[in-house]
Amino acid sequence: MRIFVAGATGVIGRELLPMLADHAVVGMTRSRVDAVRALGAEPVVADVYDRELVFAVVAAARPDVVVHLLTDLAERDFEANARIRRVGTRNLVDAAVRARARRLVVESISFAASAEGAAAVAEMERLAKESGLESIVLRLARLWGPGTWNERPEEGAEFIHVREAARVVYEAAVGTEVT
Amino acid sequence: MRHLLLRIVGTAGAGALVSIAACGSNSGPEESTALLGSVAQADGGSGGR
Numbered sequence: 760m761r762i763f764v765a766g767a768t769g770v771i772g773r774e775l776l777p778m779l780a781d782h783a784v785v786g787m788t789r790s791r792v793d794a795v796r797a798l799g800a801e802p803v804v805a806d807v808y809d810r811e812l813v814f815a816v817v818a819a820a821r822p823d824v825v826v827h828l829l830t831d832l833a834e835r836d837f838e839a840n841a842r843i844r845r846v847g848t849r850n851l852v853d854a855a856v857r858a859r860a861r862r863l864v865v866e867s868i869s870f871a872a873s874a875e876g877a878a879a880v881a882e883m884e885r886l887a888k889e890s891g892l893e894s895i896v897l898r899l900a901r902l903w904g905p906g907t908w909n910e911r912p913e914e915g916a917e918f919i920h921v922r923e924a925a926r927v928v929y930e931a932a933v934g935t936e937v938t
Numbered sequence: 939m940r941h942l943l944l945r946i947v948g949t950a951g952a953g954a955l956v957s958i959a960a961c962g963s964n965s966g967p968e969e970s971t972a973l974l975g976s977v978a979q980a981d982g983g984s985g986g987r
Contacts, residue, residue, distance in 0.1 A: 869945050884943065893940045898961070900947040912948070919948035927946050927958070 760933055763820045765851050766828030768794045770906035774925035776800045785820040807847035817854035824932050825855040827865040841879035848883045852890045862893045864931045869898040895931040899924050
């Protein structure tokens with residue numbers, strides 16, 4: 760199966776790419792070519808805000824499945840994260856449609872965000888649903904484990920280990936028949 | 939076109955089994971059950987690590 764992963768070097772992407780070793784995977788990155796390659800995928804450099812470039816790289820990948828793991832939380836900039844969920848998602852989803860991908864898998868959240876954050880999440884999920892592609896939106900609980908903000912889950916809150924989250928993304932991408 | 943909206947939560951502090959529930963999907967609950975089954979199988983059937 761041909762799989763295009765946007766957000767390939769994020770916390771979930773780093774766990775996911777090695778799981779996809781039996782597939783032809785293209786990992787989109789803004790600059791971390793060596794990291795994507797080390798994870799076993801073919802790197803492609805693109806900024807998700809460069810709409811035409813995103814269209815070109817997704818089309819070139821000819822993916823069966825597009826996996827959306829895009830976030831912008833490295834600087835804990837929630838405004839940037841909301842923007843990537845709105846604008847980045849639109850570019851990626853439109854590119855997936857243009858490239859005739861069959862399935863779209865989207866990382867979302869199960870927990871409450873700020874009003875702006877929640878609106879961006881709703882927009883992201885709406886874009887997936889209305890894409891016309893088979894879509895699987897995964898509303899993940901807060902992540903913990905390597906590379907996340909949490910060394911261990913907080914008492915009384917809903918969490919999921921990043922590796923388990925990646926496993927769910929893996930199954931959503933390849934574990935069930937693509938119709 | 940099929941659209942699945944799934945809620946994913948770890949059910950144990952050690953990040954063992956995950957809980958998957960459909961919420962707002964246009965497919966039946968068997969979809970999320972199938973996905974959970976796949977995850978458990980990938981986990982060696984134990985659901986744990």
